[in-house]
Amino acid sequence: VAGDGAGPSEGDDLETLLGFIKEARGFDFTGYKRASLTRRIQKRMGEAGVTTYAEYRDLLEVRPAEYGDLFNTVLINVTGFLRDREAWDYLAQSTIPAVLGAKGTDEPVRVWSAGTASGEEAYSLAVLLCDAMGDDAFRRSVKIYATDIDEEALVTARHARYATKDLQAAFSPEQIARYFEPDSGLLAFRKDLRRSVIFGRHDLVQDPPIPRVDLLVCRNTLMYFNAETQRRILSNFHFALSPGGHLFLGKSEALVTRTNLFIVEDLRFHVFSKRNVDSRRIPPPPAVAGGRATPAPQTLIDAAFEISPLAQVAVNSDQVVVAANRHARAMFGIDLDQVGRPFKDLEVSYRPLELRSTLDQVLTDGRPVTISDVEFHPSTSVVDYLDIHLLPALAPNHKVVGAAITFASSGRFRALKEELERSQHELETAYEELQATVEELETTNEELQSTNEELETTNEELHSTNEELETMNEELQSTNEELETINNELRERSLELDAVNLFLESILGSLRFGVAVVNPQLSVSVWNRQAEDLWGVRSDEAQGQHFLNLDVGLPVDALKVPIRRCLSGESTVEHRHLDAVNRRGRPVTCDVTVIPQLSVGEVVGAIVIMDCEPEPSDPAPLR
Numbered sequence: 001v002a003g004d005g006a007g008p009s010e011g012d013d014l015e016t017l018l019g020f021i022k023e024a025r026g027f028d029f030t031g032y033k034r035a036s037l038t039r040r041i042q043k044r045m046g047e048a049g050v051t052t053y054a055e056y057r058d059l060l061e062v063r064p065a066e067y068g069d070l071f072n073t074v075l076i077n078v079t080g081f082l083r084d085r086e087a088w089d090y091l092a093q094s095t096i097p098a099v100l101g102a103k104g105t106d107e108p109v110r111v112w113s114a115g116t117a118s119g120e121e122a123y124s125l126a127v128l129l130c131d132a133m134g135d136d137a138f139r140r141s142v143k144i145y146a147t148d149i150d151e152e153a154l155v156t157a158r159h160a161r162y163a164t165k166d167l168q169a170a171f172s173p174e175q176i177a178r179y180f181e182p183d184s185g186l187l188a189f190r191k192d193l194r195r196s197v198i199f200g201r202h203d204l205v206q207d208p209p210i211p212r213v214d215l216l217v218c219r220n221t222l223m224y225f226n227a228e229t230q231r232r233i234l235s236n237f238h239f240a241l242s243p244g245g246h247l248f249l250g251k252s253e254a255l256v257t258r259t260n261l262f263i264v265e266d267l268r269f270h271v272f273s274k275r276n277v278d279s280r281r282i283p284p285p286p287a288v289a290g291g292r293a294t295p296a297p298q299t300l301i302d303a304a305f306e307i308s309p310l311a312q313v314a315v316n317s318d319q320v321v322v323a324a325n326r327h328a329r330a331m332f333g334i335d336l337d338q339v340g341r342p343f344k345d346l347e348v349s350y351r352p353l354e355l356r357s358t359l360d361q362v363l364t365d366g367r368p369v370t371i372s373d374v375e376f377h378p379s380t381s382v383v384d385y386l387d388i389h390l391l392p393a394l395a396p397n398h399k400v401v402g403a404a405i406t407f408a409s410s411g412r413f414r415a416l417k418e419e420l421e422r423s424q425h426e427l428e429t430a431y432e433e434l435q436a437t438v439e440e441l442e443t444t445n446e447e448l449q450s451t452n453e454e455l456e457t458t459n460e461e462l463h464s465t466n467e468e469l470e471t472m473n474e475e476l477q478s479t480n481e482e483l484e485t486i487n488n489e490l491r492e493r494s495l496e497l498d499a500v501n502l503f504l505e506s507i508l509g510s511l512r513f514g515v516a517v518v519n520p521q522l523s524v525s526v527w528n529r530q531a532e533d534l535w536g537v538r539s540d541e542a543q544g545q546h547f548l549n550l551d552v553g554l555p556v557d558a559l560k561v562p563i564r565r566c567l568s569g570e571s572t573v574e575h576r577h578l579d580a581v582n583r584r585g586r587p588v589t590c591d592v593t594v595i596p597q598l599s600v601g602e603v604v605g606a607i608v609i610m611d612c613e614p615e616p617s618d619p620a621p622l623r
């Protein structure tokens with residue numbers, strides 16, 4: 001677990017989180033490479049605003065939708081049509097013809113695109129196969145099983161609709177015209193051919209493989225798994241392939257060469273074929289030299305025996321030593337006078353290894369026995385290892401007449417072998433490390449590509465948000481300008497209105513009579529200065545009041561009928577002579593005239609003109 005400052009601490013267990021996800025959702029991420037998996041999960045945690053794996057686990061528990069976001073982040077779907085063009089060219093020119101060449105007419109051709117992502121790989125295969133065999137044969141015989149663990153990617157794959165520029169980057173204009181048709185601004189893979197491509201969810205780690213496959217394409221997917229899981233998946237692929245079936249891997253996926261299950265077809269483009277384990281040939285035995293040899297003279301045979309670099313002891317059928325060569329004598333301290341004595345009396349019969357019972361067995365059965373890697377401690381030098389061969393000596397009638405015991409030093413050979421094994425092991429480790437680094441680089445590359453795509457999308461979103469903001473800004477600016485124009489107009493009107501009001505006020509103020517104007521609801525809208533003087537009520541107090549509720553010395557109730565008559569249009573002028581009390585409390589008589597207020601021929605109110613007998617002016621405060 002990466003435990004840098006910002007990320008989860010070391011004690012915080014990624015493995016517990018992975019176990020939890022496996023149990024809760026059946027997704028097994030434990031076989032994925034830790035470096036890239038950790039990066040992706042931490043990326044998602046950052047986006048979700050949590051810092052520890054434990055917090056993230058809690059989040060998954062309370063917000064199940066988070067699983068979708070997590071899987072989208074972990075499962076990198078970077079893909080494309082004919083991705084790594086040269087490898088696909090090789091497939092089209094060599095592998096596909098080999099697959100089809102091995103088939104009879106209308107014999108089924110089964111293809112599996114594992115880790116297919118959003119379908120580009122599966123449709124690339126369909127295009128190349130159709131190119132090679134024609135539409136009819138393709139429809140009749142080909143089935144392309146395209147699988148992935150990512151359901152969302154499979155939905156896109158099933159729609160089979162792609163942007164024109166993505167297709168143009170891979171296919172010729174003829175291929176695009178032949179295999180794709182316009183569909184809502186995109187290009188869709190032809191429906192009749194599309195039926196031969198079957199999409200399905202399949203987990204390479206947990207689900208059984210699809211059997212009897214002629215061509216298995218699994219590119220840029222294995223590299224996300226650790227070496228052990230890759231081996232398991234490759235063994236499933238071996239099972240999935242028909243005899244001689246072909247495997248097409250991604251450009252950095254090479255662990256396959258270490259499994260012995262596949263034969264390299266082309267190492268550069270990572271195309272392999274299934275090694276048929278059952279039919280592995282046992283190499284024929286080496287030819288036996290014919291002819292009869294001329295017997296050598298006994299002295300020569302004795303001399304050759306004596307100087308042989310292998311220590312040898314010969315015994316007869318009674319287990320009596322009949323000869324021990326120079327090397328044997330020196331190695332085991334055998335004196336010449338011990339020749340002719342029973343073998344069991346010699347130290348070599350029990351040291352470095354108990355040989356007496358074995359010798360018995362060889363003389364009885366007449367079968368050779370070899371004992372390897374016997375530790376030997378010569379008195380003069382360092383420890384050695386011996387291969388001891390006990391060989392029965394047969395007479396022409398096949399009767400056992402004795403045995404030869406040879407002692408061959410295997411110490412140097414053994415040391416070399418160990419050295420070789422160690423070197424081989426180191427080489428293998430170095431190779432696997434290199435492979436892991438290459439794959440790590442490749443996965444990091446894909447992550448970067450996916451982050452780049454995300455950034456590009458975000459950038460485009462920002463761009464479009466920016467454009468929207470700009471449009472809104474322009475709209476606001478134009479609304480602002482409209483409002484300013486209206487405002488100016490209003491200001492002008494207001495000035496005009498002020499002037500008209502002043503004009504009206506001056507007219508009303510210059511009249512000798514009190515004047516009140518009421519609307520159809522009898523609410524007072526105008527109350528001139530003479531009315532103020534007469535009744536001691538200020539204009540701002542009278543305005544808005546119901547005329548009949550005015551607390552003044554004029555008996556306003558008496559005006560109810562004339563006002564209503566004028567308002568209803570029954571009368572055009574009404575006169576009343578009323579006794580009233582002015583603001584000083586003095587009785588006065590008033591001639592009150594009520595006339596309708598007309599606007600464009602319509603009655604919009606009533607004007608009450610109050611002409612009261614003049615009073616000697618004696619200013620008194622307004623109420």
Ligand SMILES: C[S@@+](CC[C@H](N)C(=O)[O-])C[C@H]1O[C@@H](n2cnc3c(N)ncnc32)[C@H](O)[C@@H]1O
Binds near residue numbers: 114115116118149
């Ligand atoms: C980088 S894409 C490769 C797509 C395509 N094969 C290519 O090379 O263009 C890797 C794909 O492997 C899929 N994948 C990851 N884990 C998987 C699993 N356990 N079983 C099946 N597919 C898996 C991912 O969902 C993703 O779509």
